[in-house]
Amino acid sequence: MQVTNKSFCTDTLIIGDSLKILSNWQSESIDLVITSPPYFQQRDYGNGEQGIGNEKSEAEYLYNLLTIFEECVRVTKPTGTIVFNLGDKYIEGGLSLLPYKFAIRAIESKKVFLVNQVIWSKSNPTPRQDKRKLIQATEPFFIFAKTKNYYFNIDNYLKHLDNFKKANKNKPSEKLGKHYFELIEKSDLSDAEKENANKALQEAILAVHRGEIDGFRMKIRGIHKEAYGGMDGGRNQQIRRNGFTIIKILGNRLKKDIIECPVEITKDNAHPAVYPLYIVQELIKLLSKENDVVLDPFCGSGTTCIAAKNLNRRYIGIDINPEYVSLAQKRLQEADFCQELFI
Numbered sequence: 001m002q003v004t005n006k007s008f009c010t011d012t013l014i015i016g017d018s019l020k021i022l023s024n025w026q027s028e029s030i031d032l033v034i035t036s037p038p039y040f041q042q043r044d045y046g047n048g049e050q051g052i053g054n055e056k057s058e059a060e061y062l063y064n065l066l067t068i069f070e071e072c073v074r075v076t077k078p079t080g081t082i083v084f085n086l087g088d089k090y091i092e093g094g095l096s097l098l099p100y101k102f103a104i105r106a107i108e109s110k111k112v113f114l115v116n117q118v119i120w121s122k123s124n125p126t127p128r129q130d131k132r133k134l135i136q137a138t139e140p141f142f143i144f145a146k147t148k149n150y151y152f153n154i155d156n157y158l159k160h161l162d163n164f165k166k167a168n169k170n171k172p173s174e175k176l177g178k179h180y181f182e183l184i185e186k187s188d189l190s191d192a193e194k195e196n197a198n199k200a201l202q203e204a205i206l207a208v209h210r211g212e213i214d215g216f217r218m219k220i221r222g223i224h225k226e227a228y229g230g231m232d233g234g235r236n237q238q239i240r241r242n243g244f245t246i247i248k249i250l251g252n253r254l255k256k257d258i259i260e261c262p263v264e265i266t267k268d269n270a271h272p273a274v275y276p277l278y279i280v281q282e283l284i285k286l287l288s289k290e291n292d293v294v295l296d297p298f299c300g301s302g303t304t305c306i307a308a309k310n311l312n313r314r315y316i317g318i319d320i321n322p323e324y325v326s327l328a329q330k331r332l333q334e335a336d337f338c339q340e341l342f343i
Contacts, residue, residue: 011316062098
């Protein structure tokens with residue numbers, strides 16, 4: 001398709017076919033694409049036979065979806081990322097694995113690579129009556145990047161959980177480190193090594209009391225097993241060279257590729273498939289900076305745009321259904337900062 005380098009105003013919603021609009025869009029102009037396209041033959045999005053999701057075959061659905069994905073890749077900056085959320089479907093009694101077929105096809109193009117799949121674990125999944133299948137309670141959010149220079153602020157991701165943990169942690173015990181002092185004394189370390197180990201241990205204890213670290217672990221040569229996967233310059237090398245190593249625990253939660261939150265059900269939202277504001281906001285914080293441009297080519301009721309507005313990002317939403325664009329505009333006008341926390 002011919003690209004005319006056309007650009008659009010930000011903080012706007014556009015009615016129209018995403019492929020036609022994006023094909024005329026300026027290349028490398030978007031910082032983050034995050035979207036949830038219509039799932040294959042699962043819901044009535046009010047488009048009749050138009051739009052993604054209404055195809056007669058799985059192959060046609062994947063082809064159309066990947067064609068739009070390629071345009072999303074083209075308009076994304078080298079420092080940007082593209083996030084697609086897809087749900088699966090049972091076909092002839094078995095899961096089709098459509099999300100993963102899409103992801104494999106996407107990376108086979110060699111234009112992107114897969115950074116992570118973030119799993120949405122639904123705390124209130126739709127109940128099913130089938131006694132021979134477990135309830136589906138997860139969906140993937142695939143994070144793709146064009147280059148290794150993609151923006152990624154891991155400290156911002158689920159930061160409220162880090163703050164909650166720090167605010168509720170207990171004061172350090174007076175016995176902190178006592179067991180390690182005893183192990184150092186019992187060890188086969190030389191006198192000089194024991195002296196250095198005691199000094200390092202005392203400094204680690206003080207760092208905990210000063211609030212610089214949340215805790216620590218110590219490994220002593222001849223007392224503890226060596227660390228797995230040790231390399232020159234790593235923990236095992238420190239144990240062999242110094243007789244010990246101290247592993248500092250910073251206190252932040254492990255930033256895992258799974259988020260648990262409920263399916264959003266709101267009486268004032270007529271869209272049949274609303275993905276969670278909470279997850280979208282966390283991904284926007286992870287993958288973009290303030291004033292970056294966030295695009296949703298299937299914006300539906302506007303959740304991505306609301307999340308971007310909440311977090312001081314600029315947004316562009318596209319949807320083929322005028323009624324959904326009107327709904328999204330109404331929600332944006334009413335939106336205040338409303339991040340939901342699930343702890």
